[in-house]
Amino acid sequence: MKKECIAMLLAGGQGSRLQALTKNIAKPAVPFGGKYHMIDFALSNCVNSGIDTVGVLTQYQPLSLHTYLGSGQPWDLDRTDGGIHILPPFVGADNSGCWYQGTANAIYQNIAFMDRYHPDYVLVLSGDHIYKMDYTRMLLQHRQTQADCTIAALEVPPQDASRFGILSTAPDHQIISFEEKPEHPKGNLASMGIYLFNREVLRQHLIADQQDSSSKHDFGHDVIPRMLKSGVKLSAYHFNGYWRDVGTIPSFWDANMDILSPRSEIARIDSNWPVYTRSPNLPPHYIGSEGRVSHSIVTGGCHIDGTVENSVLFHSVRVEPGAKVKYSILMPGAVVRSHAVVSYSIVAEGAVVGTGAQVGSLPDGSDSWGITIVPEKATVKDARFLAANTPELEKEGVLV
Amino acid sequence: MNQLHGILFADRAEPEMCILTRSGNTSALSFGGNFRMVDFMLSNMVNAGISDVGMIVQGGCQELLNHVGSGKAWNLSRKRGGLEVLPPLGCRPYVGWMDALSDFLPYLHHIRQEYVVLAPGDCVINFPIDDMLKAHKAGGSDITLACRSQEGHDNEEESLEIYLLSTSLLIQLTERCIGRQPSFRQNFLDESNSVSIKSYRFGGFSGTVRTAEAYYERSMALLQSEARKDLFDPDRPVRTVDSFMPGAYYGPEASVERSLISDHCWIEGTVSDSVLLPGVTVESGASVSHCVITQGTVVRQNTHLDHVIMIGNAAIRQPEVSPAKV
Numbered sequence A: 001m002k003k004e005c006i007a008m009l010l011a012g013g014q015g016s017r018l019q020a021l022t023k024n025i026a027k028p029a030v031p032f033g034g035k036y037h038m039i040d041f042a043l044s045n046c047v048n049s050g051i052d053t054v055g056v057l058t059q060y061q062p063l064s065l066h067t068y069l070g071s072g073q074p075w076d077l078d079r080t081d082g083g084i085h086i087l088p089p090f091v092g093a094d095n096s097g098c099w100y101q102g103t104a105n106a107i108y109q110n111i112a113f114m115d116r117y118h119p120d121y122v123l124v125l126s127g128d129h130i131y132k133m134d135y136t137r138m139l140l141q142h143r144q145t146q147a148d149c150t151i152a153a154l155e156v157p158p159q160d161a162s163r164f165g166i167l168s169t170a171p172d173h174q175i176i177s178f179e180e181k182p183e184h185p186k187g188n189l190a191s192m193g194i195y196l197f198n199r200e201v202l203r204q205h206l207i208a209d210q211q212d213s214s215s216k217h218d219f220g221h222d223v224i225p226r227m228l229k230s231g232v233k234l235s236a237y238h239f240n241g242y243w244r245d246v247g248t249i250p251s252f253w254d255a256n257m258d259i260l261s262p263r264s265e266i267a268r269i270d271s272n273w274p275v276y277t278r279s280p281n282l283p284p285h286y287i288g289s290e291g292r293v294s295h296s297i298v299t300g301g302c303h304i305d306g307t308v309e310n311s312v313l314f315h316s317v318r319v320e321p322g323a324k325v326k327y328s329i330l331m332p333g334a335v336v337r338s339h340a341v342v343s344y345s346i347v348a349e350g351a352v353v354g355t356g357a358q359v360g361s362l363p364d365g366s367d368s369w370g371i372t373i374v375p376e377k378a379t380v381k382d383a384r385f386l387a388a389n390t391p392e393l394e395k396e397g398v399l400v
Numbered sequence B: 001m002n003q004l005h006g007i008l009f010a011d012r013a014e015p016e017m018c019i020l021t022r023s024g025n026t027s028a029l030s031f032g033g034n035f036r037m038v039d040f041m042l043s044n045m046v047n048a049g050i051s052d053v054g055m056i057v058q059g060g061c062q063e064l065l066n067h068v069g070s071g072k073a074w075n076l077s078r079k080r081g082g083l084e085v086l087p088p089l090g091c092r093p094y095v096g097w098m099d100a101l102s103d104f105l106p107y108l109h110h111i112r113q114e115y116v117v118l119a120p121g122d123c124v125i126n127f128p129i130d131d132m133l134k135a136h137k138a139g140g141s142d143i144t145l146a147c148r149s150q151e152g153h154d155n156e157e158e159s160l161e162i163y164l165l166s167t168s169l170l171i172q173l174t175e176r177c178i179g180r181q182p183s184f185r186q187n188f189l190d191e192s193n194s195v196s197i198k199s200y201r202f203g204g205f206s207g208t209v210r211t212a213e214a215y216y217e218r219s220m221a222l223l224q225s226e227a228r229k230d231l232f233d234p235d236r237p238v239r240t241v242d243s244f245m246p247g248a249y250y251g252p253e254a255s256v257e258r259s260l261i262s263d264h265c266w267i268e269g270t271v272s273d274s275v276l277l278p279g280v281t282v283e284s285g286a287s288v289s290h291c292v293i294t295q296g297t298v299v300r301q302n303t304h305l306d307h308v309i310m311i312g313n314a315a316i317r318q319p320e321v322s323p324a325k326v
Helices: A016-022 A039-048 A063-069 A103-108 A111-116 A135-144 A158-163 A199-210 A219-229 A249-258 B015-019 B037-047 B062-068 B097-102 B105-109 B129-139 B167-177 B184-189 B212-221 B225-231
Strands: A005-010 A053-057 A083-087 A121-126 A129-131 A149-155 A165-169 A175-180 A189-198 A234-238 A243-245 A285-287 A292-294 A296-298 A307-309 A324-326 A341-343 A345-347 A372-374 B004-009 B052-056 B082-086 B115-120 B123-125 B143-150 B153-166 B197-202 B206-208 B248-250 B255-257 B259-261 B270-272 B287-289 B304-306 B308-311 B314-317
Touching (some): A005 A039, A005 A103, A005 A135, A016 A249, A039 A053, A039 A063, A039 A129, A063 A083, A103 A111, A103 A121, A103 A219, A111 A199, A121 A135, A121 A199, A129 A189, A135 A189, A135 A234, A175 A234, A189 A219, A189 A243, A219 A234, B004 B129, B015 B212, B037 B062, B037 B115, B037 B123, B062 B082, B097 B105, B115 B129, B123 B153, B129 B153, B129 B197, B153 B167, B153 B197, B206 B212, B212 B308, B255 B259, B259 B270, B304 B308
Parallel strands (some): A005 A053, A005 A121, A053 A083, A149 A234, B004 B115, B052 B082, B255 B270, B270 B287, B287 B304
Antiparallel strands (some): A121 A189, A129 A243, A149 A189, A165 A175, A165 A189, A285 B259, B115 B153, B123 B206, B143 B153
């Protein structure tokens, strides 16, 4: 069964900078935007772009992610030919196979999967980016430029450029230089970590990279620079839409707040480009007599009797009378008891903020200020005050 | 193997309901958020452990069939058994349940289970069919009929039209009724010298929705938290087809109180004592009070709605009544 293009979706990372949010689940499984999980965006982009064969490479704490993905049915990827394939690390005969050692090594170990479908093109994606993209346009440019590899790129604020792989290009989109996380960036055109390869070129370079013991087996750090050096034709596909790599708590919080903007691409359904998700069947949410909700997103099963402003509420959240929630993210099943105040915080799944407790603090411009996280299933004691740098916060399920 | 087989009557169409659902099919009505009426009884059957369900439909049921599909959302898409849609053999509407069943005698003969539950597809209720089966087996009657118990009216029972009986008895009764096109209720239940009937009382939230008034009243009743607790019991979940709608958005000036708001609503105006189905927009300066607004309706700026069911541009006026009883 031949496919023109298949996708390899990297979903194995821990996302350790998301701290307590990824203690028990892989980063792509982290809830986002009130209704979604991070991986929904890449999966939906694939199916909307006509890519019906997606390998999802998992490794870190995969149980929630595997359960969530199931047979791929919510994303229309439950297919008899192709569809979603979950690809965890594995062992083979003669001690072959091992834990994935880097993004390139993960794909290298799954060359056999790719070969099953004899694709002309392989699209390498990340499972933790928030964006909507039609990959067929990238493929069109890839063909037109006769590139061996096309990298999707977008302009980032110059002050952020050092966090990315920075590209410079010729007028015909050909990539002239590529520097991974440069201290002094030459420009601000950043790699999005979305790569489209001709399969043979990818295979050759994965094998060569595997044989290089000094390599970290990372696309951005090793494979792409080697390709550029060896004369592989690399092309940049300029992307103009909304894109976020939500790898840190501040960027995660920012991206959730972004969907509160009426102009957000993510907030409204676009029938031409839906974002599919698996979500529980729940009744509509209820706003009580004393409930006050403004500039927020609220989802099914919530019961609001307090004040909610500038916040994102996932399903089954309870906000009791007198409670105030501002500039915060409340994950599924979170409870904010009477007269508690939650601001600039993330309350993780099933966590409880006790009566009269105060969680989070207003930004004060200092380096020590941060978004406060109440970990999964933790309980904040009544009347307790909690801010981002309180040490006990890292303990889950414990009265803090 | 489970002892109980389900037969769901989703064939009823009411002309008055055509404004709410194209075919007027009461089982296809959207209700209580992202749900359709048929979801409740299908979920009741599945929650009772039923894995084989026959669904009786009439012509013009495309909307219902598109929603139910293979029954996968209720785990009824099976290799063996599962959901079977029983489309009409002729063109005329069924006169009653017996009329419908007599078209499907071969189906009845193939039922593998010892007992059958017959239920309507337009009743909103979270009903313990498994408990009713226990009561039926212990009760010793030929048929058990679920009834709504009324507070303070011990002798008055309103039928919920949920019947439980043995498969063999159902086949006998159906064979006896062929050609006579009777109503299950009128023709042989009233001839109760031939079969014994016991009632199974149910006091939770329930409602059969066949008129606009009932639709409004039962929707409003969901504003009571006891009603929602009852109907949306997480231990006996109401399942429906997955949707991929984002959450509801509240603008900076939104004001909502004592209301149920579904996903994908966009609220910039004022809403009180109302039920909004998915995808409703309430623009800035608009106000909605004591209304049921159906999916996708846009309430434009400076529109003021009070005591109506709003369907797109059409409004069905509702009388002002005291708060609905659960």
